Amino acid sequence: MRFKKRYILYEIESCHKFCCNDIITAIMKAVQTAYGDYGKAVIQKVLYVKYFDCNTNTIIIVVPRKHCLMVQSAVCFIKLIKCKEASMRTLHVGGTIKSTKKILxxxxxxxxxxxxxxxxxxxxxxxxxxxxxxxxxxxxxxxxEENTFKMRRNVVTTTTTTTTTATTTTTTTTTT
Structure with missing residues (x-):
C-alpha cells in the first residue's frame, strides 16, 4: 500500500523573513497546543517541508492524508513565529505535488x-x-524544481548526520 499524503501550500503573512525550521517549529507548537502530546507525536515524524521560498513567504508542507485536517486546524491558531507577528493562509491542498505547483x-x-x-x-x-x-x-x-531538490537533499544530509552522531555516541559509551 502506498503512503497517501496531502501537499498543503501556505502563504506566510508577515513583514519578517523566517527560515524553514522556524515555521515547522511554529506548526509543531500549534499542533501540540490544539491536540496535546498525541497530536505532536502523530505529526512529528511525518510532517516535512517539500518547498520553501523565504522571498515570497510560501511553503509547501507534506502530511499524511488522515492528519491533514489536524494540521490545517492547528495552523489557524498561529499568531507568532519566532516571537514575531505572523499568520499562515492556506492557498491550496492537493493530492499531488504537480497540482500544488500549478497553483503556486x-x-x-x-x-x-x-x-x-x-x-x-x-x-x-x-x-x-x-x-x-x-x-x-x-x-x-x-x-x-531545483529548490525542491535542495530541500530534499538537505533533509537526507541532516538525517544521515544525526544517525552517524548517534552511532558514534553509542560506540564511545560501550568502549568506556
Missing part, C-alpha cells in the same frame, strides 16, 4: 504585474521584468 505558479504569475507597478527604481523594474521573462520561458518552474 499561478499565484506567482498574478503577483508579477502588481510587483512591477510597485517598483520605484529602474533596477527594481529590471528585476521584475527578468522575473516575468523567466516565468514565461519556464525558468520559474525549473527554479521550483
Amino acid at each position: 505558479l499561478a499565484q506567482r504569475y498574478q503577483e508579477l504585474p502588481r510587483a512591477f507597478l510597485e517598483c520605484k527604481t529602474q533596477e527594481e523594474r529590471e528585476k521584475v521584468q527578468a522575473s516575468i521573462f523567466d516565468s514565461c520561458s519556464g525558468k520559474l518552474e525549473s527554479q521550483i
